[in-house]
Amino acid sequence: MELTKRQQDILDGKEGDVKAKVMKTLVMYGETFGAPKMVDITGKYGHLVTSFGLSVMKPVYELMDTLLDGGAVSSQKFSVDPRPLEKCVPRNLLQDIFFKVMYSKQDDYDKQLKKLGIMSDDAYTCTCYMDEVGNIPNEGDILSWAESSAVVYANSVLGARCNRNSGILDLFGSIVGCVPYFGLLTDDGRKADWLVEIRTEKKPEAQLLGSAIGMKVMEQVPYVVGLDKYFSSLDDEAKAYLKDFGAATASNGAVGLYHIEGLTPEAVKEGRNLLRENYKVFVIDDETLENTEKNYPVIWKDRNATPKLAFIGCPHLSYAQLESWSERIKLALNANGRRKVAVKTVMTAAPAVMEKFKKSEKARKLISAGVILSHICPLMYMNNPQCASMPVITCSNKLRTYTSAKYYKEDELLEIITGGAR
Amino acid sequence: MTKKVFKGRVVVKGKASAEALVSKGGFNTLASYQHSLMFGDKTGKCSDQNNPELYKKAMAGKALCMPQTIGSTTGGLVLYCAASMSRQPACLLFSKEIDSLAAAGAILADVWTDNSMPTVDGLGDEFLEYVQTGDRITVEDDGSVIVER
Numbered sequence: 017m018e019l020t021k022r023q024q025d026i027l028d029g030k031e032g033d034v035k036a037k038v039m040k041t042l043v044m045y046g047e048t049f050g051a052p053k054m055v056d057i058t059g060k061y062g063h064l065v066t067s068f069g070l071s072v073m074k075p076v077y078e079l080m081d082t083l084l085d086g087g088a089v090s091s092q093k094f095s096v097d098p099r100p101l102e103k104c105v106p107r108n109l110l111q112d113i114f115f116k117v118m119y120s121k122q123d124d125y126d127k128q129l130k131k132l133g134i135m136s137d138d139a140y141t142c143t144c145y146m147d148e149v150g151n152i153p154n155e156g157d158i159l160s161w162a163e164s165s166a167v168v169y170a171n172s173v174l175g176a177r178c179n180r181n182s183g184i185l186d187l188f189g190s191i192v193g194c195v196p197y198f199g200l201l202t203d204d205g206r207k208a209d210w211l212v213e214i215r216t217e218k219k220p221e222a223q224l225l226g227s228a229i230g231m232k233v234m235e236q237v238p239y240v241v242g243l244d245k246y247f248s249s250l251d252d253e254a255k256a257y258l259k260d261f262g263a264a265t266a267s268n269g270a271v272g273l274y275h276i277e278g279l280t281p282e283a284v285k286e287g288r289n290l291l292r293e294n295y296k297v298f299v300i301d302d303e304t305l306e307n308t309e310k311n312y313p314v315i316w317k318d319r320n321a322t323p324k325l326a327f328i329g330c331p332h333l334s335y336a337q338l339e340s341w342s343e344r345i346k347l348a349l350n351a352n353g354r355r356k357v358a359v360k361t362v363m364t365a366a367p368a369v370m371e372k373f374k375k376s377e378k379a380r381k382l383i384s385a386g387v388i389l390s391h392i393c394p395l396m397y398m399n400n401p402q403c404a405s406m407p408v409i410t411c412s413n414k415l416r417t418y419t420s421a422k423y424y425k426e427d428e429l430l431e432i433i434t435g436g437a438r
Numbered sequence: 439m440t441k442k443v444f445k446g447r448v449v450v451k452g453k454a455s456a457e458a459l460v461s462k463g464g465f466n467t468l469a470s471y472q473h474s475l476m477f478g479d480k481t482g483k484c485s486d487q488n489n490p491e492l493y494k495k496a497m498a499g500k501a502l503c504m505p506q507t508i509g510s511t512t513g514g515l516v517l518y519c520a521a522s523m524s525r526q527p528a529c530l531l532f533s534k535e536i537d538s539l540a541a542a543g544a545i546l547a548d549v550w551t552d553n554s555m556p557t558v559d560g561l562g563d564e565f566l567e568y569v570q571t572g573d574r575i576t577v578e579d580d581g582s583v584i585v586e587r
Contacts, residue, residue, distance in 0.1 A: 040549060041545055041546065044548075048541045072475055072477075079550065162511035167511065180539060182542030183515035184546060270537060417469060418509075418510070420487075
């Protein structure tokens with residue numbers, strides 16, 4: 017790999033041994049993929065996936081200390097994934113004890129993040145690209161981000177350029193200010209390997225569609241046709257849909273970039289010219305989605321247990337989604353003759369989004385209906401074995417993938433939490 | 439006993455000899471290692487409910503054979519933690535070209551820990567079709583992978 021003088025100097029240890037090791041790691045990473053060079057990061061902010069002070073992740077915190085001791089801090093400010101805990105989220109005594117032990121390193125890790133360069137005390141969310149948070153890359157920006165749902169959103173919806181970097185390497189790139197040039201950073205890496213035709217009777221559930229596509233194409237790039245008819249433009253509704261769709265493609269598969277015909281920036285500009293010569297075709301109809309859902313394992317001890325908790329917001333909800341869910345819950349409660357939700361329900365969004373929403377009348381009504389508004393990571397909550405043994409339901413395919421939470425489509429979940437169905 | 443040799447590309451150099459553990463589908467690193475890292479299981483029992491081939495099987499010290507890894511971008515960090523805690527697979531063997539997360543994990547373990555995981559990719563679809571859980575695997579530092587049963 018060809019390095020600039022500055023990059024070579026870092027590798028040679030002129031900025032210290034720790035930075036040299038950071039650069040060595042990035043060079044090895046790039047050489048694995050045939051990267052001819054390192055390119056400068058042009059995005060204003062970074063985004064890290066590691067937000068949790070899990071006591072057993074000691075090696076990560078030791079590594080962070082090594083970086084800090086070696087003067088290897090981030091050259092750009094960054095946001096980070098959500099915190100694992102917040103007092104308002106339901107927990108019993110035993111769960112609380114587990115949380116205290118599990119996340120005993122949280123305060124220490126928060127301090128490390130501050131020293132390393134976090135944007136603010138509130139920059140903890142998987143949806144850092146929300147207006148209220150302000151980590152919004154420009155089209156064409158080169159990024160050193162991790163968090164699969166944020167990377168796929170930045171690439172696909174914002175048109176930025178970022179590989180599916182691992183945790184730790186996200187920070188390494190931000191430290192030296194450059195990343196190896198390969199994969200989704202290149203024009204060729206952004207070509208589509210699959211033409212995915214949507215032939216469903218109505219707008220498919222975002223998280224189910226993403227799951228089916230992710231499982232099929234794995235890490236390849238899909239070009240999706242037949243979805244644009246459900247959206248007039250890349251407005252808030254479309255962005256929220258694509259956020260949830262992308263999170264499912266990335267967690268159920270390994271998708272880092274998708275193109276949606278007529279909607280996402282590169283598809284609008286280049287259309288089907290983005291397809292590789294020998295692209296493969298995947299047709300999705302209602303039966304495909306039904307079969308995908310049917311194959312999800314349910315690992316509850318009692319498959320028919322009554323749900324005790326519901327999570328909505330993995331990845332974190334947008335402001336528009338919070339408003340929309342408020343309306344849907346209100347209408348469903350009215351229809352079912354109830355004033356409060358039948359299942360404890362937690363809705364999650366970025367701290368800045370939630371703060372803004374909490375000032376609204378809709379939020380007040382939602383809270384009085386028994387809904388809990390939080391900024392935690394539901395996945396981190398479910399890591400607690402005392403929580404994992406509870407019957408928890410969700411409309412997030414990402415949460416389903418990593419935890420014991422049972423997946424329901426949004427309308428089904430709505431009926432359950434508002435007492436219209438079990 | 440039958441013996442078959444496959445040749446791939448060396449990603450992280452090294453020799454290994456271990457029992458094969460095979461995932462024909464994508465290996466979700468976070469989902470697989472989540473519980474064992476969290477609850478101190480030194481055998482690295484797989485906790486990925488979506489992967490029936492590996493679910494509840496011990497991964498530490500095994501020759502992990504797969505097409506590629508999938509899922510969360512904590513993947514590389516998780517492999518790094520597993521290596522730091524000596525719960526890593528003996529080696530990582532990929533039928534396809536290695537993905538960015540697995541590569542990060544293998545390289546982080548190599549550069550930042552004392553527990554390197556020899557890693558070979560591009561072994562081909564035939565490798566994954568042939569190898570079975572329980573086969574004896576020997577990895578040479580030129581990227582040769584010998585499968586014995």
